[in-house]
Amino acid sequence: MGTRALIGTIQTDAAGNQVLTSTYNHYDGYPENLGVGLNNYYDQTDAAIKISNKGYISYLDPETGEIDAKHKEPADKTVLPDSYEEAMRKVYGVADSYGANYIYLYDFDDMEWLNSSMGGSALVIKSFENTGIENQFEGYEGGDLADVDSIRNMEEGDYITEWKKFLNENSVEKVMSQAFFKLQDEPKEMLSAYKASLANDIRLNGQDAYANYSVEDFVEDYENYIADKMDS
DSSP, X not given: XXXXXXXXXXXXXXXXXXXXXXXXXXXXXXXXXXXXXXXHHSOSHHHHHHHHTSOEESEEOTTTOOEXXXXXXXXXXXXXXXXXXXXXHHHHHHHHHHTOSEEEEEETTTTEEEEEEOSOHHHHHHHTTTSHHHHTTTTOOOOTTSOHHHHHTSOTTHHHHHHHHHHHHSTTHHHHHXXXXXXXXXXXXXXXXXXXXXXXXXXXXXXXXXXXXXXXXXXXXXXXXHHHXXXX
């Protein structure tokens, strides 16, 4: 049965615009199928960007990650408004033009796919609130638990820029994904604050200290960070 979906990533282009790159998925686009397949096989940054550029997918096998693509079509590129709410209305409009039942957007902060059903643009706006998707439109600074004095010195956009640079230039992306999967039950604002603190430390002191971290190292570092915040 055709349960259609939009699979997309939002990135900044050379002109500074937020651009939605989106692929149409035709069959079995519900979270228990497509959502599982995306998060099992396309949750790393490069893979997420690659699949959002696919253009047309007939079916994604959640057990193997294999893609059945009967048609060759280019991905859609949609420039989004600066406002988060207006941007999500635009995303909703693109998904609606696909006849989609679901929207999947990649959260670069937490390295995971988030989804919303097509229950109207207000539902889509609500579904992606307080996530890395919304943060891309806010000059995000890491949440209430961030080191305010340090973050205040960070120029707007440096958090996302330095964080992505750290992930891209070191072989730690998979390790980070596994670490934050282990920490998935922690409050999101705490995880976001920790990542903001990491990004700021990287900006000020370089990345070498974290390049060889294991999953356990990141989990321990997070726990120590939260303990320090609670004691302060």
